[in-house]
Amino acid sequence: MTVRFVRPVSHSAYAGRRLAFSGLLLAVIAALAHRFGPLTEPDFLALLFLAAAIAAVSLPLSAAGLLRLWQVGAKGGLAAAKGILYAAVPLGIVGYGVFAYLTLPRLYDVSTDTADPPVFLAQARANQEWMPRPDGVTSVERRTQLAAYPALTGRRYEGALDRVYLGVQKAVAGARITITRKEGMELVAPDLSARTTPRDDQAPVPDVAPIPLPRPEPSLAPSYGTPGDVLLQGETRTLILGLDFDLVIRLREDAETTSVDLRVQSRYGPHDLGVGAAIAQDFLARLDAELLGLAGG
Numbered sequence: 001m002t003v004r005f006v007r008p009v010s011h012s013a014y015a016g017r018r019l020a021f022s023g024l025l026l027a028v029i030a031a032l033a034h035r036f037g038p039l040t041e042p043d044f045l046a047l048l049f050l051a052a053a054i055a056a057v058s059l060p061l062s063a064a065g066l067l068r069l070w071q072v073g074a075k076g077g078l079a080a081a082k083g084i085l086y087a088a089v090p091l092g093i094v095g096y097g098v099f100a101y102l103t104l105p106r107l108y109d110v111s112t113d114t115a116d117p118p119v120f121l122a123q124a125r126a127n128q129e130w131m132p133r134p135d136g137v138t139s140v141e142r143r144t145q146l147a148a149y150p151a152l153t154g155r156r157y158e159g160a161l162d163r164v165y166l167g168v169q170k171a172v173a174g175a176r177i178t179i180t181r182k183e184g185m186e187l188v189a190p191d192l193s194a195r196t197t198p199r200d201d202q203a204p205v206p207d208v209a210p211i212p213l214p215r216p217e218p219s220l221a222p223s224y225g226t227p228g229d230v231l232l233q234g235e236t237r238t239l240i241l242g243l244d245f246d247l248v249i250r251l252r253e254d255a256e257t258t259s260v261d262l263r264v265q266s267r268y269g270p271h272d273l274g275v276g277a278a279i280a281q282d283f284l285a286r287l288d289a290e291l292l293g294l295a296g297g
Helices: 011-036 041-072 077-103 139-148 161-174 275-290
Strands: 109-111 155-157 178-183 229-237 244-254 257-266
Touching (some): 041 077, 109 139, 109 275, 155 275, 161 257, 244 275, 257 275
Antiparallel strands (some): 244 257
16 A cells, blocks of 8 residues: 655645735835825825735744744745745835834934025925824924934035036936925026126217116015025935925025035925935035035135
8 A cells, every 4th residue: 555645735825925925016006106106105105004014914924834844844835935025025114114213313304504494485285194293393303403413514615606506406416306496596697797788988879868767666575595595496206215305405605605505304294214314415415526626614
């Protein structure tokens, strides 16, 4: 009589793989819908947490499949390994976010000038949904930023405003920042008065005397910052997940130097997970590279 060995099957391993793949698929679809589609950031984060929860449930099942493979040689070892790999993606993303949330200061707005931060020309309107945050930034939070990111400081260059502005334009393009609003651009416009004003000995005599015009009324348009500042407001998104950030760049000329300050604000939530400071540091590094040799004290 022939004894035939029937290898057992670990059903938990296959169930774990299916659950883990479902969580991974949900995370990928949500990320694509947010990065390239209409899904808002709060909804995307909610779906990402759901995907991580599904992946977390799959881990014990996959682990049970590996244990059965070790104990009785049950089928399903490859399925269990795939389940663990699938679950690692959403769990890794959420785990990193939770780690940053717990270890980094709770800030959603960072600035290179904490005493006099650049002002936004217009606040971005965003429905915070389940991620409410305070209306403004307090002095305590600015001091917290100084302690957490001491290297996040403004730049001062020994150059004219228009020269520094050209460097800012190149740094903006390299950092994938889209400028949406500008103010004070007349300060960096080329001065053509010297080219168009004729010499005294060649000044034409007008045939008709100029007609006096009424004095213009004072402008009622709102002004931002200090007169003489150039303000550039823009927006950017993180490369993979597409998290939205708003920012404003301020150029201020003082004698023979020009200072550049930057303010970065996450569009959603009370915590930027340190991404705002990373965006600011990346832009400043690009600006330093563009204006190499003009940096001053």
